[in-house]
Amino acid sequence: MKNPSWRTTTLGIITILTAIAGVVQAFLDNDPATNPDFTVAVAAVVSGIGLIFAKDAKVTGLPVTPEGGQ
Numbered sequence: 001m002k003n004p005s006w007r008t009t010t011l012g013i014i015t016i017l018t019a020i021a022g023v024v025q026a027f028l029d030n031d032p033a034t035n036p037d038f039t040v041a042v043a044a045v046v047s048g049i050g051l052i053f054a055k056d057a058k059v060t061g062l063p064v065t066p067e068g069g070q
Contacts, residue, residue: 005056012051019044 019041026036 005054005058007056007058008051008054012048012054015048015051016045019048 022044023036023038023041026034
């Protein structure tokens with residue numbers, strides 16, 4: 001991954017963890033009428049993966065040289 005952005009990576013991880021937590025909460029709920037919505041969970045995980053590989057608008061596409069220039 002070139003020029004990763006900590007902002008989008010963090011949001012991607014939070015999105016994936018939230019999706020997983022929602023499914024786990026539905027499984028651990030004692031109410032038999034509560035079913036986990038796997039469609040939403042899969043969509044959230046795919047979105048989180050996309051955010052992990054995305055680049056922030058503040059990050060340029062040019063690699064940074066050791067001297068600090070582009």
